[in-house]
């Protein structure tokens with residue numbers, strides 16, 4: 554059985570709060586106390602966080618390393634890093650069974666289509682609510698098994714209509730603390746924009762509060778993007794420090810209506826490609842980039 558090296562740190566307060574100790578009420582102190590871990594504890598889970606720098610996207614590799622087949626899945630692979638990700642899968646002796654998407658991304662093309670052309674039997678996954686094509690269309694409450702481990706599907710619309718969060722299962726063999734792969738529903742100290750693809754700030758607020766903030770406070774949050782170099786957060790941390798989602802709903806809607814972000818550069822290419830999970834015609838020649 555493979556044992557993963559773990560770095561587990563127990564803290565009574567996050568560092569920023571530590572300095573504020575004297576200014577906090579006892580109630581605030583109590584709610585601020587939670588365990589934080591840089592990696593989950595599991596005898597079975599093999600876990601890697603991978604980064605694509607052009608779109609600042611995180612791809613996550615999860616595998617049941619104690620299962621004879623070492624079944625593995627990738628969450629939010631990117632077309633540009635397919636070779637890197639598949640090399641890693643091969644080197645680690647894993648059997649890649651799923652290429653999963655949290656939603657129809659607007660800023661990059663998913664790697665799930667390219668991977669299907671390279672890995673026989675690999676199945677692409679996206680939510681039914683996204684109205685996209687994939688091998689498996691998942692819905693809230695579904696459980697996605699890889700070996701003895703599984704991910705639960707939670708519907709977290711708001712950034713787009715079909716956004717889902719994948720959460721590691723509950724049970725004696727499942728990773729502790731739990732892990733939530735939130736796509737763009739919640740980012741570290743931020744959240745996904747809500748100004749296109751059926752986005753709704755009201756829906757996003759409701760999604761995060763009902764589907765993510767109700768998870769145990771030590772649940773690790775792994776988003777699809779980070780633009781500041783942060784890698785992981787927890788439910789407890791975001792409930793305290795998220796500058797948007799800690800506000801009341803009206804203030805949140807106001808913040809989201811005034812983000813003034815420019816549209817993602819790739820949106821016109823990425824959205825149609827991702828509606829078919831980036832499925833590439835195996836016989837098609839690669840399209841050359843043109844310049845004016």
Ligand SMILES: N[C@@H](CCC(=O)N[C@@H](CSS)C(=O)NCC(=O)O)C(=O)O
Nearest residue numbers: 659660737743744745746814816817818
């Ligand atoms: N500049 C980037 C796009 C940046 C962006 O809009 N990011 C999205 C997630 S990808 S659609 C977002 O929701 N950002 C929220 C925020 O507060 O930054 C590009 O041109 O690709």
